[in-house]
Structures are given as structure tokens and as C-alpha cells.
Amino acid sequence: MNKRFIGTVISLATIGLIGIIFIQLFWFQKAIKLQEDQFNNQSQIALKGVVNQLFKKTQPISFVDNDCAQLCDLESPEVLKAINVVLLNSLLTKEFHDLGITSHFQFGIYSTLTKKFAIKGSGVNERKVVKSNHKIALTCLHKADGYVLSVYFDKEKDIINGRLFPLMLLSQLLVIGLAGLFGYVVYILNRQKKLGEMKSDFVNNMTHEFKTPISTISLASEMLLKPEVFADSNRVGKYAKMIYDENSRLRSMVERVLQMAILDKGEYHLKMREADTHQIIRDLIQRFILAVKPLGGNICINLKATRYTFKIDKIHFINIISNLLDNAIKYSPEKLHITLKTWSDDIGFYISVEDKGMGISQEHQRHIFRNLYRVPTGNLHNVKGFGLGLYYVKTLMAAHGGTVKVSSELRKGSKFELFFPFIHQNNTIDEQDSEESQSVTG
Ligand SMILES: Nc1ncnc2c1ncn2[C@@H]1O[C@H](COP(=O)(O)OP(=O)(O)OP(=O)(O)O)[C@@H](O)[C@H]1O
Ligand SMILES: [Mg+2]
CATH class of the missing domain: 3.30.565.10 (Histidine kinase-like ATPase, C-terminal domain)
Structure with missing residues (x-):
């Protein structure tokens, strides 16, 4: 694998990963929007349910059927008086609870014309209730003034986020895990690349270091083969020493490299x-x-x-x-x-x-x-x-x-x-053996 190829693969993978993160963010936004819509629908269903219940409880005339829209001819504001806070609260609580919404809420019935509250729960923040998206017209109860029943959820965002939380957490963990793995792979690749370079430097050095004694030995032995040198004991001694020294150098180099391999595998024992x-x-x-x-x-x-x-x-x-x-x-x-x-x-x-x-x-x-x-x-x-x-x-x-x-x-x-x-813990050390270990480097 050449450097350019690895670089291209890493760049493409990085772009892919960033793309996945952006797509995920986009889907998170979509999912939140969907959850908001679903929550709005649920609250509408609940509010409609409450209104129907109110009709049942306050209706002085008999039902034609169970549809609110057909019971809208009640002109009397007196009907409002028949609804009390406790009743409304219990109806809303029950309806929301049935739909799995247990969060605290504020509620009230106010006139869309005058913004005056006809009924409201205790400690209600009127501004928030008026601004809330969760409302239903009570024209059935009092058509002329256009009264609405509105509910404000204190922790609406938390409810929506809470529903998405497990999924978001899981997918974020997956992306983080993936990014972590990717980073690790890049790190390993980089290390491998450096190791490769170091190994090739090592081989170059090694070849270089080996070449000198080998050529000296070859030259000295060549000289020894010459009859005029062979006859001269002084020169024989000189070239023999040269061969001996260079051979020792070679041996110590080979030994050193071999021992290093043993060190690398941890296959050594200290003689303490x-x-x-x-x-x-x-x-x-x-x-x-x-x-x-x-x-x-x-x-x-x-x-x-x-x-x-x-x-x-x-x-x-x-x-x-x-x-x-x-x-x-x-x-x-x-x-x-x-x-x-x-x-x-x-x-x-x-x-x-x-x-x-x-x-x-x-x-x-x-x-x-x-x-x-x-x-x-x-x-x-x-x-x-x-x-x-x-x-x-x-x-x-x-x-x-x-x-x-x-x-x-x-x-x-x-x-x-x-x-x-003075006191060491390393249990790989062999303290009984009295023989000393072999030389590794010098
Ligand atoms: N005293 C020092 N002063 C400056 N640089 C040093 C010194 N000791 C080590 N280094 C640097 O650290 C590197 C690693 O040293 P190390 O002893 O492991 O290898 P080396 O001396 O290059 O080869 P080797 O010891 O195998 O013959 C050296 O290449 C050198 O660059
Ligand atoms: Mg050194």
C-alpha cells in the first residue's frame, strides 16, 4: 500500500464519517419535529376527550350523539359555571394519563376575544397558557365569546426529548464508537507506516554495517591467499588478526540483533x-x-x-x-x-x-x-x-x-x-539461578 492510497482511503473515510454525522443530525431534527407533531395530536385527542366529558357532565339537554360539533348550540354562559376547576383538572389528568402524558401542566378556559380567564387552575401563568399550542375551542359551551380550553406543559421539551433519548443515545454512542475505532485505525496505520520506515532504515543501516567487516574479511583473506604474503609470518599474523577482529564485530552484531528479537518476545531471564x-x-x-x-x-x-x-x-x-x-x-x-x-x-x-x-x-x-x-x-x-x-x-x-x-x-x-x-516485584526474574546471563549488547 503506498502513501497516497492510504491518504485517499483515510480522506474518503473521514468525509464519509462527517457525512454520517450530518445525516444523523438531520434525522434527529426530523425525529424531534415528528415527536412534536405526535405530541400535539395526542394533546388534541386528550382535549377533545375532555370536552366530550364536559358535555356529558354539564349538558342540560340529552345527547344526539357523542360528537361535540353537534352539541354547539348551547348559548348560555351558565354552562361555564357548571364546570369547576377540580372537575376540569381531574378530566385533563385522566385523559393525558391515558395517553401516557404524566407531566405537570397548567390549564385554563379563556375568552379569545377579551383574553379573560373564566376558569383557571391554581398558580397558572396566564401568558404561557394563552400562548400554548395545545388548545381547543369551546364554542359548544359558549359560542359567542369563543372560549377556548388551553393547556400548557411545563416540560414539553423534556417529554419530547425523553421519548427520543434512548434512540439518540444509542445512535450517538454508535457514532462515537465508530469515530473512535476509525481514529484508532488511522493511528495504527500511521504507526505501521512509521514502523515500516524504521524497519527499512534498520535494514539499510544493517546492510551498511555488515558490508564493512565482510569486505575487510574478504580483502584480508584474499591477501592471505597470495604466496608472497603467505610466506611472511608477520603479514599473515596482521591479516589473521584483522579477520579475527572483524569476525568478532560481525558476531557481536548478529548476536545483538538476535537477542533483540528475544527481548521483543519477552523470552529472557535475569540471573540476579x-x-x-x-x-x-x-x-x-x-x-x-x-x-x-x-x-x-x-x-x-x-x-x-x-x-x-x-x-x-x-x-x-x-x-x-x-x-x-x-x-x-x-x-x-x-x-x-x-x-x-x-x-x-x-x-x-x-x-x-x-x-x-x-x-x-x-x-x-x-x-x-x-x-x-x-x-x-x-x-x-x-x-x-x-x-x-x-x-x-x-x-x-x-x-x-x-x-x-x-x-x-x-x-x-x-x-x-x-x-x-532495592526490592523489586518483577516475578519474571529468576533469583535462584546463579549463572550469569549472556551478553546482549556491548
Ligand atoms: N546521549 C545522547 N545524545 C543525543 N542523542 C541521543 C543520545 N542517546 C540516544 N540518542 C538518540 O536516541 C536514538 C536512539 O538511541 P539508541 O541507543 O536506541 O540507538 P542508536 O544509538 O542509534 O543505535 P544502537 O544503540 O542500536 O547502536 C539515537 O539514534 C540518537 O538519535
Ligand atoms: Mg545506542
Whole structure:
């Protein structure tokens, strides 16, 4: 799948999703309108029912049939007097209740001409009742003045929304779920894309790194095959050493990549033993000083921890610090000044490795512990690496129950801080085994 195709699919899916949301909003509006109409119809039916009941109760003459319209010849306003608030209230309550409307309502009978109320419930807001849509003409009861019975529902909007609520909620949840899933798919696609790029960088780097020792070995063995070289024991020794060194380099690179695959699957066991970490650090620094001195740099150590003997996997411990020192050297092209400090408290042991090198921008700091991640340097490939070191550090620190933190400023330097807890909880650690684990990185 190429970038453009993925981009087009994502854009189309986004447009589709936005379209669905708009269509849904449109249908919500329609549904609300329909519910309003239905509510109006229901209230009309109820009001008609009430009027019919009123006729039954107040009709001084006998019914021709049950139709209100045919009983409209009652001219006497006296009829109004026969209707009392309690009766009207109970009739309205019953009719609305039968139609499933239980909300509180205000009601009254008023003249459309004078807007004067002939009958009204207690605490009625006349303005609201007059403005209400739910009314029915009472011309049957008093034709001349055009009296109407009007009802105002305090929570009409809530009733209508309440009826639609379950459906709206469900469809909104579905859309949110869909949008969430879509976002997740885009995120995964993006990650996959980045991972793909990182993997191809890794393969390029790897090929490059492998090429040098392979060609050196091939050249040296070619020389060894020459009779004049073969006869000269000094030169044989020189080329044999070259082959040996380059072969060791190749082996350690292959080992490193293979071990990384094991790390990735979590198939490793730590061999925890009490060890003097200060002594290990001192020994290690001796090795690194040899590498730093010719480059005109220096390494300062400040070992202040009061408790420095505790259980660690020695080989992994060495590898973790080696990786940090290795990075500090690699990424300090100008000012090669490294400081290693240790300190301790009640809960654990701390190590910091600080350099005055190129630093890491905030944006990249979040990613540097990911497998194969390397800060992009454009087309510059002067600093070799696979992006495995810090991933290794993070994974092994977690296996020790500890943590690794970075603080860095671009062009000013970086500081990596390790924390080893004295009591760790990680049950993947094999404490019984006294053998030390194999070297992973160096
Ligand atoms: N001390 C540092 N100063 C500046 N950048 C650093 C430092 N340490 C790590 N980085 C950045 O973090 C990235 C990841 O580091 P990591 O050690 O995982 O990989 P690497 O050094 O590139 O390769 P490898 O360790 O596998 O040889 C590096 O590519 C580098 O850009
Ligand atoms: Mg590294």
C-alpha cells in the first residue's frame, strides 16, 4: 500500500464519517419535529376527550350523539359555571394519563376575544397558557365569546426529548464508537507506516554495517591467499588478526540483533545476584576511558551512593550502562565530557549519565526508547547505530523493576537517569539461578 492510497482511503473515510454525522443530525431534527407533531395530536385527542366529558357532565339537554360539533348550540354562559376547576383538572389528568402524558401542566378556559380567564387552575401563568399550542375551542359551551380550553406543559421539551433519548443515545454512542475505532485505525496505520520506515532504515543501516567487516574479511583473506604474503609470518599474523577482529564485530552484531528479537518476545531471564555496582562501574569506566582519551574527551565519575551492593543481573547491568556511555560518546561530536554519578536512598539506587553533546529535542525524547527508533538526521549517516540500545535499556530496566528517564536540551546535552529499586516485584526474574546471563549488547 503506498502513501497516497492510504491518504485517499483515510480522506474518503473521514468525509464519509462527517457525512454520517450530518445525516444523523438531520434525522434527529426530523425525529424531534415528528415527536412534536405526535405530541400535539395526542394533546388534541386528550382535549377533545375532555370536552366530550364536559358535555356529558354539564349538558342540560340529552345527547344526539357523542360528537361535540353537534352539541354547539348551547348559548348560555351558565354552562361555564357548571364546570369547576377540580372537575376540569381531574378530566385533563385522566385523559393525558391515558395517553401516557404524566407531566405537570397548567390549564385554563379563556375568552379569545377579551383574553379573560373564566376558569383557571391554581398558580397558572396566564401568558404561557394563552400562548400554548395545545388548545381547543369551546364554542359548544359558549359560542359567542369563543372560549377556548388551553393547556400548557411545563416540560414539553423534556417529554419530547425523553421519548427520543434512548434512540439518540444509542445512535450517538454508535457514532462515537465508530469515530473512535476509525481514529484508532488511522493511528495504527500511521504507526505501521512509521514502523515500516524504521524497519527499512534498520535494514539499510544493517546492510551498511555488515558490508564493512565482510569486505575487510574478504580483502584480508584474499591477501592471505597470495604466496608472497603467505610466506611472511608477520603479514599473515596482521591479516589473521584483522579477520579475527572483524569476525568478532560481525558476531557481536548478529548476536545483538538476535537477542533483540528475544527481548521483543519477552523470552529472557535475569540471573540476579548480589553485586558491588560501584566496582562494576569503575571497571567499566576504565574500558571507556581508553576509547574517550584518543578523542580528547574525559569521563568524570562521582559515586555517592551509600548502598551500592544489591541484587542485579551483572551482565545486563554492564550492558545498560555501556549503552548509555556508548551513546554519550557517539552523540557528543564536539565536546566529549561525560559525567557518571550514583546516589541512593531508602528505596533504591540511582545512576545518571550526562553528556554535553548534541542533545535530543522534546519531540524525539518521547520516542527514543522505542525499538529501532533513531532521531532522524536527514541524509547524514555519520553516526552508526540500529536504534536498539535505548530499547534494550528500557526493557531491561523494567525487568529489574526499575526505570529510565531522559532529560535533554538540543545542542546542550543529555542526561539519562536509571533507578534500581532495592526490592523489586518483577516475578519474571529468576533469583535462584546463579549463572550469569549472556551478553546482549556491548
Ligand atoms: N546521549 C545522547 N545524545 C543525543 N542523542 C541521543 C543520545 N542517546 C540516544 N540518542 C538518540 O536516541 C536514538 C536512539 O538511541 P539508541 O541507543 O536506541 O540507538 P542508536 O544509538 O542509534 O543505535 P544502537 O544503540 O542500536 O547502536 C539515537 O539514534 C540518537 O538519535
Ligand atoms: Mg545506542
